[in-house]
Amino acid sequence: MKNKCMLVAALLLLSGTISAKVVLPPMFSDNMVLQQQADAPIWGEAKPMKAVKVTTSWDGKTYETLADKEGRWKLSVRTPEAGGPYELTLTDGQKLVLKNVMIGEVWICSGQSNMEMPLKGWGKVLDYEKEIAAANHPNIRLLHVEHVTSTQPETDIKIRDNGWQVCSLLTVPEFSATAYFFGREISEKQNVPVGLIHTSWGGTNVESWISGKVLQEMPDFSKVVEDIRAMSDKATMKADYLKALEAWNNRVDEGFAAGKPVRAEVSLDDKAWGKLNFPGMVDQQGLGDFDGLIWLRRTVDIPASWTGKKVQLVLGAIDDNDITYWNGREVGRTDGYSVQRNYTVPGKLVKAGPLTLAIRVTDTGGGCGMPDELYLRSDNGEQISLAGEWKYQIAADARKEGMFPKDMSEDPNLPTSLYNAMIHPLVPYSIRGAIWYQGENNASRAYQYRELFPLVIENWRKDWGQDFPFYFVQLAIFMQVSPNPVDSDWAELREAQARTLSVANTGMAVIIDKGDANDIHPKDKQAVGHRLALVARANTYGEQIPYSGPVYRSYQVDGDKIILSFDHTDGGLKSSDGKALQGFAIAGRDHKFHWAKAEIQGDKIVVSSPEVPYPVAVRYAWANNPVCNLYNGAGLPASPFRTDDWKGVTQK
Numbered sequence: 001m002k003n004k005c006m007l008v009a010a011l012l013l014l015s016g017t018i019s020a021k022v023v024l025p026p027m028f029s030d031n032m033v034l035q036q037q038a039d040a041p042i043w044g045e046a047k048p049m050k051a052v053k054v055t056t057s058w059d060g061k062t063y064e065t066l067a068d069k070e071g072r073w074k075l076s077v078r079t080p081e082a083g084g085p086y087e088l089t090l091t092d093g094q095k096l097v098l099k100n101v102m103i104g105e106v107w108i109c110s111g112q113s114n115m116e117m118p119l120k121g122w123g124k125v126l127d128y129e130k131e132i133a134a135a136n137h138p139n140i141r142l143l144h145v146e147h148v149t150s151t152q153p154e155t156d157i158k159i160r161d162n163g164w165q166v167c168s169l170l171t172v173p174e175f176s177a178t179a180y181f182f183g184r185e186i187s188e189k190q191n192v193p194v195g196l197i198h199t200s201w202g203g204t205n206v207e208s209w210i211s212g213k214v215l216q217e218m219p220d221f222s223k224v225v226e227d228i229r230a231m232s233d234k235a236t237m238k239a240d241y242l243k244a245l246e247a248w249n250n251r252v253d254e255g256f257a258a259g260k261p262v263r264a265e266v267s268l269d270d271k272a273w274g275k276l277n278f279p280g281m282v283d284q285q286g287l288g289d290f291d292g293l294i295w296l297r298r299t300v301d302i303p304a305s306w307t308g309k310k311v312q313l314v315l316g317a318i319d320d321n322d323i324t325y326w327n328g329r330e331v332g333r334t335d336g337y338s339v340q341r342n343y344t345v346p347g348k349l350v351k352a353g354p355l356t357l358a359i360r361v362t363d364t365g366g367g368c369g370m371p372d373e374l375y376l377r378s379d380n381g382e383q384i385s386l387a388g389e390w391k392y393q394i395a396a397d398a399r400k401e402g403m404f405p406k407d408m409s410e411d412p413n414l415p416t417s418l419y420n421a422m423i424h425p426l427v428p429y430s431i432r433g434a435i436w437y438q439g440e441n442n443a444s445r446a447y448q449y450r451e452l453f454p455l456v457i458e459n460w461r462k463d464w465g466q467d468f469p470f471y472f473v474q475l476a477i478f479m480q481v482s483p484n485p486v487d488s489d490w491a492e493l494r495e496a497q498a499r500t501l502s503v504a505n506t507g508m509a510v511i512i513d514k515g516d517a518n519d520i521h522p523k524d525k526q527a528v529g530h531r532l533a534l535v536a537r538a539n540t541y542g543e544q545i546p547y548s549g550p551v552y553r554s555y556q557v558d559g560d561k562i563i564l565s566f567d568h569t570d571g572g573l574k575s576s577d578g579k580a581l582q583g584f585a586i587a588g589r590d591h592k593f594h595w596a597k598a599e600i601q602g603d604k605i606v607v608s609s610p611e612v613p614y615p616v617a618v619r620y621a622w623a624n625n626p627v628c629n630l631y632n633g634a635g636l637p638a639s640p641f642r643t644d645d646w647k648g649v650t651q652k
Helices: 002-019 128-133 177-190 222-229 234-252 254-259 417-426 440-464 489-502 525-539
Strands: 033-035 039-045 051-056 062-066 072-078 083-091 095-111 137-144 165-167 194-200 274-278 292-302 311-317 321-326 329-334 340-345 353-363 375-378 383-385 388-397 433-437 470-473 506-509 551-558 561-567 573-575 584-587 593-595 597-601 604-608 617-620 630-632
Touching: 033 194, 039 083, 051 072, 062 072, 095 137, 095 177, 095 417, 137 177, 177 194, 177 433, 177 525, 194 417, 311 321, 321 340, 329 340, 417 440, 433 525, 440 470, 440 489, 470 525, 489 506, 506 525, 561 617, 573 597, 584 604
Parallel strands: 033 095, 095 194, 095 433, 137 194, 433 470, 470 506
Antiparallel strands: 039 072, 051 062, 051 083, 083 095, 137 165, 274 388, 292 353, 292 388, 311 340, 311 375, 321 329, 321 353, 375 383, 551 561, 561 604, 573 630, 584 593, 584 617, 597 604
16 A cells, blocks of 8 residues: 555656646747847746756757746847747746747837727727728737736736737737837838737826836825735725625615616606717716716617527627616626627527616716617627617716725726736836827826826836837827917826926827817827837937927027927928918916917027017917917927926916
8 A cells, every 4th residue: 555655646746747837927928029139038937946948949049047946937038130930949847839939129008098999999990990901910919918906016917818919800909009000110111020018008097007116206105105005905905895885886876776776677767867869978968077877778679580599789888887787687797998898698588579778887087978889789690779869867976976986906096006917027028118108197187297207117117127218199189179378287298298208218209180179089090100100210210210290499589579499390390281370379477378470480480479569488289179280391290388387287
């Protein structure tokens, strides 16, 4: 018996040895891109104190290291000039081969919803169907980081689709449109493979993307960082949230009391309910800046031929969270304003005759509504449109009832939370640089953004140990046009972004001409990607091309006029439409701005107004949604600016 047990133990030990295999983080996978001409770190886990070898097919060289007592290991491989495909062979006794590996240019793509906005789906990017059909780019590889939060820096990271994907019409639709268009141009113009690491989250504050170690240096956040570090574990926070949410629901929403969806019942009399049209947003239909809970209902007829067959209920993106009911039965629930709702209704619930759909929508802030196409689709492809008139009833107005509890265990706007979970685990994967599109969420704190945004750049560069290029997008126009010169938090945020250009190796893409008064998500992401790529092509890759529109440099008062000087006047200063310049305002010592006449004289602009005989300051495109048309000969718009430093609306 003793010998038999020893034999079993020996076999188990041998089996463990045989099955031992190097474990890699998910950013090391088939189809990945490694930064060219770099000492590219590779790391993972193996059996403790086990030798790990990595062999690179491009030069046949083998690198070796020893796993530590916890099984962690790390080494660097020297990469050649761009090319591929290659293989990486890793072994600690058992071989692991990574195939179809490219050597090229790797860029991190981060920010909030305008970076997250996919090629297909809730944003409906300009010409997206045509762009997707043409997206056959084997030299472009896509890595999509999942939405995850953490109160502490993580080493593990969650990746969609188990790793890198080759760019194709099948893999690109849900990927960042801005990142894709940027990467496509870099790949084409530099003739290199490009790896895009997309790690963004819509509706997030900039402080979520900064480490606690760095953020605590700011007095505004030092106490917050301490509190976050002292927070309970995720499971405890989740339990506390669910308890508080149930109590809040029972207090404010009679249609959801004790979890019973009263407002979803077929028999409910909804004749007195209001009316809204969808697709659409409620703030454009008389509900103003609504936040809270709202119930929506609509009745349609189901044909007899659909009876007993499963049905797809397609609702697109709902802003923000929903619970959806089919004749009083819950058929789906989703959190997140950018997530597509495509619910499968089982055949046993599908009956001929009237169908009552009810949706409980929770809006946590910002817009509220259902902006995308709405329909039912049967197994045989028949569709019933759900567009048109819906009935609604407000269950809880947050302005009156107070906001519902926040799930702190999954709160992307908890300072440091996204850095901890979606940036820190990527370090020190070798990269060329980063592109960034964020700021809308911080517009009300624009002066604070002057400090916060440079901290992102400093933080990431320090972690990676390299002063890599960091290029970002200035906010587009949004909201309604003001007939008179006004103060503006969005203008101050754009100014904070422009000031960040004082940080070395940064660049800014101006898209003041590409926004939409009614949509915070500009659809022309091709232009956004292109202008980011222009900056990179000029400053990172050394192409001799114009990459910026006119940038204000200095001013001079000359009697009743102010003369402005600019950099980046490639091809001369021009108006985009050949008409008189618009968007200039001038003020005297009273700080009151008036629309001004602006004339181009060589590489300068002369600004004046009969209402301001003794001018001291000029502003250009200084509004949420400015009407402006100053360009250079290269067809690039001027960045908004002001010559004064008077106290703004976001300054404490």
